[in-house]
Amino acid sequence: MMTQYVHQPAFMTGDEFSIETFSLLNPDGELYPGGEEPALTRDHARRLYQAMLATRILDERMMAAQRQGRLSFYMQCTGEEAAVVGAAAALDDADMIMAQYREQGALMYRGFSIDEFMNQLFGNELDYGKGRQMPIHYGSRKLHYMTISSPLATQIPQATGYAYGQKLAGEGHCTLTFFGEGAASEGDFHAALNMAAVHQVPVIFFCRNNGYAISTPSTEQFAADGIAPRAFGYHMHVIRVDGNDALAVYEATRQARKIAVEQNQPVLIEAMSYRLAAHSSSDDPSGYRAKSEEEAWRAKDPLLRMQRWLAKKGWWSDEEEAAQQESLRREVLETMKRAEKRPPPPLESLISDVYADVTPALQHQLDQLKRHIRRYPDAYPRGAKSLDLTLSSATDTQGEA
């Protein structure tokens, strides 16, 4: 870049730039004047909405189940379904998604079954993760959805690396990584964006700016105008979008994907939304934010907006809505009952997958443990269960993970 000299000192703060928010639908589900409807087919639009609805219902039921003591922990996507599902709907289903932890909507959109969700939540023998991670740490190889990891922002530079591999493979795929505005404070965020820009990687950085990192409001997370302006520092394409508007999120992500895949350039998307629920089942927002604030955002419910738009198109009806809700609730309850009853993963799963092959040292440790459990089976009911050879371990079978 050519250096341009001036002869009076001039400081800048970034206020010189203003980043607007791309929005297509108003809260009544009507297209804003000047906005263009994305080319979504009826089936695609319904698939998008149905994943949003299924996520909302799964979240409601599972949080209730956690409150009943049936589940150890839960996290809701509530309020952010448009951002998460809208983004997933704009990708090719074989693009990689590397999420943070509140993006079950994207997995729902890809076709993860309620049964599959439930098996992970209860950490039973059919959980792909073999009961090793807390609830909501889903993953699916067949659906190109990287297994969730609790440490924040670690997935962001990994997405850059994954997408670099996709670029070399030359099959026209990209990676989209989700993270919150809080996680964007981590060093990994900076590392990821800078490397992606330098190495021209087809990755989409999708920030869900939902206003809070547990209790810390975004005003205490950064001094600048959100996350979007950071893209300038990396010379990266960026767009800010109304995160409660599924159509706008879809269109922004669709165009971002085009840039990523066709130009091998990373894109940053900042979706403005609100975490309507608590951070997790262990959190109580009444201690740090006003009910009135929540109510104001509840009025902007992304599901209602999308539902109204669909209804106006004649692609969805109140009857369908009622029937779908009813059938989803029933499915969640039935699958939950099944998942709860399935046995835990076998004791051997304690030592498998640490390495590709079990090492002799680990086998020795497991053998010692087994001898101990046989002496005190009552103290270790789960481990003892899988030691009992009369119990069958596989009661159900599940397809490819």
Add this chain to the structure above:
Amino acid sequence: MATMNMLQAINNALDIAMAEDEKVICFGEDVGIFGGVFRATSHLQEKYGKARCFNTPLVEQGIIGFANGLAAQGSVPVAEIQFADYIFPAFDQIVNETAKFRYRSGDLFNVGGLTIRTPYGGGISGGLYHSQSPEAYFTHTPGLKVVVPRNPYQAKGLLLAAIRDPDPVLFLEPKRLYRAAVGEVPDEDYQLPIGEAEVIKEGTDITLVGWGAQMEVISKAAELAEEQGIACEVIDLRSLLPWDVDTVAESVFKTGRMIVSHEAPLTGGFAGEIAATIQERCFLYLESPITRVTGLDTPFPLVLEKEYLPDHLKIFEAICESVNF
């Protein structure tokens, strides 16, 4: 056979791996056209192109985060951290991500293709931040493999094995020996086993255990002891995670005495792990306490480096004390 120093042997191994498999990708700070600050990646960019051998921005956590993602995608990254002293910004990516990738996903995903190369160790007037031996931080992390070669022949065979291993490997290179260690290295492709120690000298009186650059020091101490009529058995662990307990225990059954030596500080060092395991295995065979000869529990010094290091004289003294216990 060719005569190579350790850097040439490492470069040769990378060359072979990249020629054989186009999924092998080398990157790190200054790794591209410059060939790395030690020249371990010399000419690889010329040969295999910028897409497969390149400079990264100066961000270790990014290098390993990127490498984790690339490995998960199915590529075979060989990431360089310029000095082991600078690996700590990547600690979270290595300990929480690399090491747990397979386990936490129930084997849906893994980063087994990943190899992290990094020069470690003192003796080069590098002071606090160009001398450390951080192996014990990583041996405490299930899911990683930790490998350390002692000479050019070992470096080539172990690095090729590390790159092709189905698990992620931290490959610690003794930088003091990069140019100082010269030896015969086969031109062809070969691998040495990860997880197997090598008895490099047999003896009946005492077992001396170490790895990497320390093997040269231990061997020198063994020669001094031989002059006093003490027959030392010298074992190079080669791999610290997993480590070859059987070979060390077999030796101690025979000798009844053991010294472990490393440059890293005493407290929490890997010698403690070896000592604890061997006393469990060989308790009734021990003739004297297992001794550790290590660096001091201080940051790595500069001017007094020689005083800090566990040199051949300190090891020789420990041998005499153990034998005369």
